[in-house]
Amino acid sequence: MEHLHTTICALATPPGEGGIATVRVSGPDAYGIVGKIFAPVRQGKSVADAKGYTAMLGHYLLHGAEMDECVALFFRAPHSYTGEDVIELSVHGGTAMADGLLEALITAGCAPAGPGEFTRRALENGRMSLTQAEAVMEVIAANGRQGAALAKSALDGRLAKRIGKIQTALQTLNAHLTAWVDYPEEDVPELSDAAFVGTLTEQKAALDALISGYSAGAVLRHGVDCVLLGRPNVGKSTLLNLLAGFDRAIVTPVAGTTRDIVEQAVQLGSVRLNLFDTAGVREVGADGDAIEAEGIRRSWRKLDEAGLVLAVFDAAQPLSDDDLELARRCQGRPAIAVLNKQDLAGETDVPRGTLEPYFKKIVPMCARDAVGLQALTDAVADLLGTAQLDPEAAQLCSARQLAAATRARDALAEAIAARQNGFGLDAAAVCLTDALQALFDLTGENASDATIEEVFETFCVGK
Numbered sequence: 099m100e101h102l103h104t105t106i107c108a109l110a111t112p113p114g115e116g117g118i119a120t121v122r123v124s125g126p127d128a129y130g131i132v133g134k135i136f137a138p139v140r141q142g143k144s145v146a147d148a149k150g151y152t153a154m155l156g157h158y159l160l161h162g163a164e165m166d167e168c169v170a171l172f173f174r175a176p177h178s179y180t181g182e183d184v185i186e187l188s189v190h191g192g193t194a195m196a197d198g199l200l201e202a203l204i205t206a207g208c209a210p211a212g213p214g215e216f217t218r219r220a221l222e223n224g225r226m227s228l229t230q231a232e233a234v235m236e237v238i239a240a241n242g243r244q245g246a247a248l249a250k251s252a253l254d255g256r257l258a259k260r261i262g263k264i265q266t267a268l269q270t271l272n273a274h275l276t277a278w279v280d281y282p283e284e285d286v287p288e289l290s291d292a293a294f295v296g297t298l299t300e301q302k303a304a305l306d307a308l309i310s311g312y313s314a315g316a317v318l319r320h321g322v323d324c325v326l327l328g329r330p331n332v333g334k335s336t337l338l339n340l341l342a343g344f345d346r347a348i349v350t351p352v353a354g355t356t357r358d359i360v361e362q363a364v365q366l367g368s369v370r371l372n373l374f375d376t377a378g379v380r381e382v383g384a385d386g387d388a389i390e391a392e393g394i395r396r397s398w399r400k401l402d403e404a405g406l407v408l409a410v411f412d413a414a415q416p417l418s419d420d421d422l423e424l425a426r427r428c429q430g431r432p433a434i435a436v437l438n439k440q441d442l443a444g445e446t447d448v449p450r451g452t453l454e455p456y457f458k459k460i461v462p463m464c465a466r467d468a469v470g471l472q473a474l475t476d477a478v479a480d481l482l483g484t485a486q487l488d489p490e491a492a493q494l495c496s497a498r499q500l501a502a503a504t505r506a507r508d509a510l511a512e513a514i515a516a517r518q519n520g521f522g523l524d525a526a527a528v529c530l531t532d533a534l535q536a537l538f539d540l541t542g543e544n545a546s547d548a549t550i551e552e553v554f555e556t557f558c559v560g561k
């Protein structure tokens with residue numbers, strides 16, 4: 099692997115204004131290169147003699163001129179993030195000094211690092227697994243605390259362990275199967291069909307649990323787009339304001355108040371919702387208001403894009419045709435019916451039973467008086483699966499991982515079906531091998547270059 103022998107450098111802190119900016123240098127010639135451009139302040143000190151896990155103050159030199167003050171932090175291979183010799187150089191923030199430092203390093207023989215190249219070297223030096231490398235990216239991207247906790251448990255290697263358990267069980271089964279098929283004359287104990295199918299079923303269930311946790315984990319890490327829909331005047335904007343905790347959207351008793359889509363991010367329990375308040379939807383005739391008609395078109399478009407729908411109804415009025423049209427369009431979607439204005443509702447108003455077939459959940463509320471907020475929070479967590487998710491348990495954290503886990507699960511399902519339909523053990527063994535291969539792809543053992551390329555494509559430079 100030719101590129102492992104180069105020495106690379108990149109800005110490790112975000113570009114822009116800041117107190118300090120840190121440039122990281124990694125590779126076999128890190129000490130040689132930094133020695134050429136770093137002048138220690140204290141006499142008798144030198145980069146070449148610096149021990150790992152020590153710091154040194156100096157200046158960096160660009161074309162021989164003394165530039166900014168610079169603190170160097172030394173790591174000696176293999177005790178560093180990448181497993182190589184690493185030196186971190188911190189200068190004053192803003193990009194000017196860091197840019198000069200990078201220029202000096204490149205002039206002295208450093209190569210600029212590619213996206214994720216530090217982490218890639220850590221992977222290639224066996225300092226982390228592929229799933230851990232992906233988790234590094236998630237830690238950088240995580241903005242909610244729960245999302246960060248999930249990513250951290252993957253970084254700790256808990257995800258690799260969870261997958262490893264499945265892998266081990268299947269490998270043991272495969273070894274037994276191979277021995278039994280290939281060495282019939284030896285005294286290999288027979289593999290009972292019940293034991294074989296039992297193990298496959300158990301491990302398939304473990305994969306199912308991983309797969310079903312993926313979308314809920316993604317919701318915690320990235321939040322979800324949530325649209326507020328309903329006919330005019332039912333209280334959509336009132337609900338938006340309640341969730342936002344301030345007066346974000348105009349609320350009036352006039353039907354048709356909201357025209358454009360109003361966007362606001364809010365935190366509801368452990369989930370971050372990107373809320374979209376929309377114009378009230380209703381049937382408008384050909385002679386209708388052109389502005390309203392365009393607003394309504396945009397409202398419906400949002401329905402298709404949202405990961406969560408809050409369909410708002412006026413509980414104090416019987417369902418209208420517009421209400422029923424909305425309900426019908428919500429069927430099969432992650433949609434919650436909010437029966438608003440409970441304070442005005444009587445016995446004969448909106449019948450829950452009519453809405454039940456179209457919605458996953460129905461929540462009575464009085465948005466104006468903040469009644470029903472906890473019930474809504476619980477319904478959202480339940481529907482998105484975040485309520486059922488153990489934040490300590492590691493989850494799959496990329497679409498690539500999900501695809502590999504799904505391939506493994508499907509192969510196991512096929513193996514089980516093969517046995518149940520009376521096919522020979524050899525047919526089931528082929529499926530089992532496929533499942534194992536998919537798991538190897540997942541953890542990065544035997545991962546192809548293309549897979550590794552795919553993972554690092556989206557990394558940022560400096561990581």
Ligand SMILES: Nc1nc2c(c(=O)[nH]1)N(C=O)[C@@H](CNc1ccc(C(=O)N[C@@H](CCC(=O)O)C(=O)O)cc1)CN2
Pocket residue numbers: 173176177178179186
């Ligand atoms: N300044 C700095 N902070 C950072 C990083 C970094 O690279 N530099 N990291 C980058 O993401 C994270 C920490 N990751 C690291 C992982 C291992 C080692 C390391 O040197 N490990 C050695 C020594 C351990 C010891 O002896 O205490 C080893 O494991 O052998 C360093 C950083 C977060 N903070």
Ligand SMILES: Nc1nc2c(ncn2[C@@H]2O[C@H](COP(=O)(O)OP(=O)(O)OP(=O)(O)O)[C@@H](O)[C@H]2O)c(=O)[nH]1
Pocket residue numbers: 328329330331332333334335336337348349350351352353354355356357376377378379438439440441442463464465466467
């Ligand atoms: N009694 C009662 N009134 C409410 C409640 N929620 C909202 N309202 C009132 O209903 C009226 C309409 O509220 P909005 O939030 O503007 O309704 P909207 O669905 O956004 O309406 P459009 O933007 O026109 O589609 C206002 O006068 C609110 O004060 C509630 O829970 N109870």
Ligand SMILES: [Mg+2]
Pocket residue numbers: 334335336347348355356375376378
């Ligand atoms: Mg409104």
